[in-house]
Amino acid sequence: MxxxxxxxxxxxxxxxxxxxxxxxxxxxxxxxxxxxxxxxxxxxxxxxxxxxxxxxxGEAERLGLKNEQDVVDMVNEIREEMWKERYENND
Structure with a gap:
């Protein structure tokens, strides 16, 4: 104490x-x-x-994330989607 x-x-x-x-x-x-x-x-x-x-x-299981590489892959996918939304469709 x-x-x-x-x-x-x-x-x-x-x-x-x-x-x-x-x-x-x-x-x-x-x-x-x-x-x-x-x-x-x-x-x-x-x-x-x-x-x-x-x-x-429980979110990792729900999203199918089993290891660190799955998380990295998911982050990369989200970044790519965000980039496309911001820059590819701005004609």
């Missing part, structure tokens, strides 16, 4: 061990999540990434 003191401005210094565990660097943002009578403190970027992962869960 780590303890931090709150200043008169409401600031705290996050102990180094906690910063390391959360992979926090200078300028990173943190998030406070209320869960019942507890407040959870977390790295905001990690929470956002986890939410994105959850939102995309």
């Amino acid at each position: 780590e303890i931090a003191k709150v200043t008169s401005k409401g600031q705290i210094t996050i102990p180094i061990d906690i910063r390391k565990k959360l992979n926090l660097k200078d300028g990173d943002k943190v998030i406070f999540i209320e869960e019942g009578d507890k407040i959870i403190f977390a790295n905001a970027a990690k929470v956002a990434f986890m939410n994105i992962q959850k939102a995309f869960e």
